[in-house]
Amino acid sequence: MTRPAFRGRTRLLLVTAGGVLALAGCGGHGASSSSQGPTDSGGLTASDRHAAQSALDELQNSNVALQVVSITKWVQSVPAACRVHLVSRNPAKFKVYVFWIPWLAAEPYAWLNMDVTNDPRKSTFHLGTVEPVLSGGRLKPNGRAIAPGSIDTTLLSRYGPQQARKSRALLAAHADGAFAKPGAMCQVLQNGSLRLLPNT
Numbered sequence: 001m002t003r004p005a006f007r008g009r010t011r012l013l014l015v016t017a018g019g020v021l022a023l024a025g026c027g028g029h030g031a032s033s034s035s036q037g038p039t040d041s042g043g044l045t046a047s048d049r050h051a052a053q054s055a056l057d058e059l060q061n062s063n064v065a066l067q068v069v070s071i072t073k074w075v076q077s078v079p080a081a082c083r084v085h086l087v088s089r090n091p092a093k094f095k096v097y098v099f100w101i102p103w104l105a106a107e108p109y110a111w112l113n114m115d116v117t118n119d120p121r122k123s124t125f126h127l128g129t130v131e132p133v134l135s136g137g138r139l140k141p142n143g144r145a146i147a148p149g150s151i152d153t154t155l156l157s158r159y160g161p162q163q164a165r166k167s168r169a170l171l172a173a174h175a176d177g178a179f180a181k182p183g184a185m186c187q188v189l190q191n192g193s194l195r196l197l198p199n200t
Contacts, residue, residue: 036089042199043182044086049196051092052084055116056186056194062120064112065192067127068098071110077103078188081171084196085183093117097178098188101167105133105159106152109167111174128174133159 036045044052059065072078081099096114108129115124138150156163172179185197 039182040184040199042184044184044199048086048089048182049184051089051118052086052094052184053196055092055094055118056084056096056196058118058120059114059116059123060193062123064114064120064125068112068188068192068194069190071100071112071127072188075100075102075107075110077101080167081175082186082188082194083175083178083183084186084194085178085180087115091117095176095178096186096194097175098194099171099174101171102132102156104152105154105156108132109170111171113174113176113178130170133163 036047039045040049068079077100079098080101081097083097085095085097087093087095094116096116097111098114099109099111101109108131110127110129113126113128117123133156138147138152140147156167184199187195187197189195
């Protein structure tokens with residue numbers, strides 16, 4: 001990857017991360033924690049965090065980890081957001097949201113919405129995509145049509161602040177309440193495992 005391309009991609013990820021942090025601060029409603037002990041800044045107790053990580057670990061025994069790795073390779077970009085929201089404590093149920101912003105403008109946005117319990121057989125999963133920004137090929141020299149069989153290699157980051165705003169809007173539009181409290185961000189590991197991150 002060339003230095004300009006790397007810098008452009010880094011700027012897009014930083015802008016996206018800022019939008020994710022702003023979304024994470026939005027209020028919401030979730031499971032009550034009045035009798036569960038002290039909570040962190042995301043509204044999770046130590047018991048909640050343990051239950052959440054246990055539920056995420058159970059996904060490793062399903063094909064979710066494989067799908068996460070496959071989607072990451074497909075859009076050629078690491079997930080722009082990974083969020084876990086506590087829906088209920090008894091039984092423990094979590095909403096997990098992973099969203100990808102493509103590296104190239106011709107690739108689709110993708111997201112995975114999951115309602116997760118400690119039993120993957122009772123969990124539900126939904127994969128969604130949005131058509132790519134461009135129509136999937138290079139323009140002919142006349143600028144009026146796409147050259148058949150061509151692939152557009154324009155970096156999405158080159159479309160600037162307006163495209164970054166669109167990316168953030170799409171990320172928020174498909175979150176399905178995942179950024180509400182109580183909850184925390186998560187990290188997607190190279191093998192597709194999900195790790196709950198501490199709330200700061």
